[in-house]
C-alpha cells in the first residue's frame with residue numbers, strides 16, 4: 001500500500017497524511033445550510049468527502065466524522081420569518097430532503113449529524129471564552145470578533161490584511177476577501193426574528209461560531225481533517241481558525257481539504273442562468289443516481305468539474321460497463337485452471353487503484369486502473385483466456401473499488417422509487433429474479449411459448465434479458 005498524501009490548504013502543499021493518534025481519524029465536514037434543496041454543486045463536495053471517508057476506512061482507519069446541519073443563518077431566518085413559521089418547521093423539509101438525497105447518492109452517514117440549533121449553549125460558552133480572552137467587543141447588542149488581535153488571521157486563505165481598517169465590521173455571514181472585517185459571533189435580535197435568551201444576551205449565533213463550537217465539542221480541540229467546498233476557505237474556515245485557536249491556544253485543524261467547484265456547461269451554476277440543478281431535477285429527466293455519483297466522483301476533487309449532460313451520459317455507460325463486467329464474473333463459467341499472468345494483472349490493478357487514491361484522492365487515476373483492467377479482462381474472456389480460478393480475485397478487486405465508489409449495486413430503480421420517481425414502472429430485483437427463474441424452468445422443459453411470454457413481459461416492464469453461451473441469463477434495466 002502507498003503512503004497517503006493529501007493537499008492541505010493551510011500549507012498550500014501536498015503532504016503525507018498522519019493523524020494525531022495513529023489509526024484514528026477525527027474529521028469534520030461543513031454540512032448544508034438547510035434553507036432550500038441542495039444543488040449538484042453541493043453534492044460534488046459531499047461526494048468528495050464521502051470518497052475520502054470511505055478510502056480512509058478502507059485503509060483501516062477508525063473514523064469519527066461529524067457533519068453539521070446549519071439550521072439557523074441569515075437566509076433561513078429571513079425565509080422562515082417571511083413564511084411566518086418556526087425555524088424548525090421551515091428547515092425540517094430540507095433536512096429530510098438532504099438525508100434522502102445523501103442516501104440516494106450512496107453518501108454514507110457520518111458518525112454524528114449535529115444541528116446548530118441544538119448546540120447554542122456550546123456556542124455561547126465558546127463566545128464567553130473569547131470574551132474572557134478579550135478577542136471580542138460589543139456593539140448594539142451584537143458581539144464581534146476583533147480580527148486584528150489574532151496575529152495568524154489570514155493564514156488559511158492567505159489574504160492581504162494591509163488595507164483593512166481596524167474595527168470595521170461586517171454583519172453578514174458570507175462576504176468576499178476584499179471586505180475582511182471584524183465578524184459577528186452573536187447577532188442582536190431584530191424585530192419579529194427568532195432569538196435565544198442566553199448568558200451573553202438575547203440573539204442568535206453567527207454562522208462561523210457554529211462550526212468551531214460543534215467541531216471542538218464532538219472531536220476535541222485539535223482535529224485531523226476539516227473539509228468543505230473551496231468557497232468556505234474564506235471567510236468561514238479562516239474565522240473558524242481565529243475563533244478556535246484564540247480560545248484554546250492550540251492548532252485547530254491539521255489538514256484542511258477543500259473541493260473545487262462544479263460548473264455547468266463551463267459556466268457558474270446559478271438560478272438566473274437557468275443551469276441550476278437539484279438531484280430531483282436530474283432524476284425527473286430520467287438520469288440515474290449511480291451515474292450522477294460516478295460523474296461527481298470521477299473528477300479529482302481539486303479540479304473544477306464541468307458538469308454536462310454528455311458527461312452524465314458517459315458516466316452512466318461507465319457504470320453499466322462495470323456492472324456488466326461484474327455480471328460476467330458472476331454468471332459465466334470459465335475454463336478451470338489458474339493462470340499466473342492474470343493473477344498478476346489483478347494485483348497490479350489493485351496497486352494502481354490504491355496509488356491513485358493515495359495520491360491526494362486522484363479518482364481519475366484510480367478509475368483508470370479499474371477500467372484498464374476491465375478492458376483487458378473482457379478481452380481475455382472473449383478469447384477464452386480468462387480462468388475460473390481468477391474470478392475470486394477479480395471480484396475482490398471490484399469489491400474494493402466499490403467500497404469507495406459505491407456504484408456497482410443495481411439499485412437505481414429502487415432508490416428513484418423511494419424518492420417518488422418512476423413509482424409505477426419497473427419491477428424490483430426480487431420479482432425479476434423470480435420471473436427469470438420461472439423462464440429458465442420453462443426453457444428447461446422446452447416450453448418455449450411460456451419462456452417467450454415471460455421474456456416479453458419483462459421487456460415491456462423495462463427489463464432486458466441476455467442469454468449467455470453457458471446457458472445462464474443476465475438481466476438489466478433498460
Ligand code: AMP
Pocket residue numbers: 030031032033034040041042043044045227228229230231232259260261262263269
Ligand atoms: P452551503 O449549503 O451553501 O453551506 O454549501 C454546502 C457545501 O457545498 C459547502 O461545502 C460549499 O462549499 C459547497 N458548494 C457550494 N457550491 C458549490 C459548487 N458549485 N461546487 C462544489 N461545491 C459547492
Ligand code: ZN
Pocket residue numbers: 029030031211236
Ligand atoms: Zn462550517
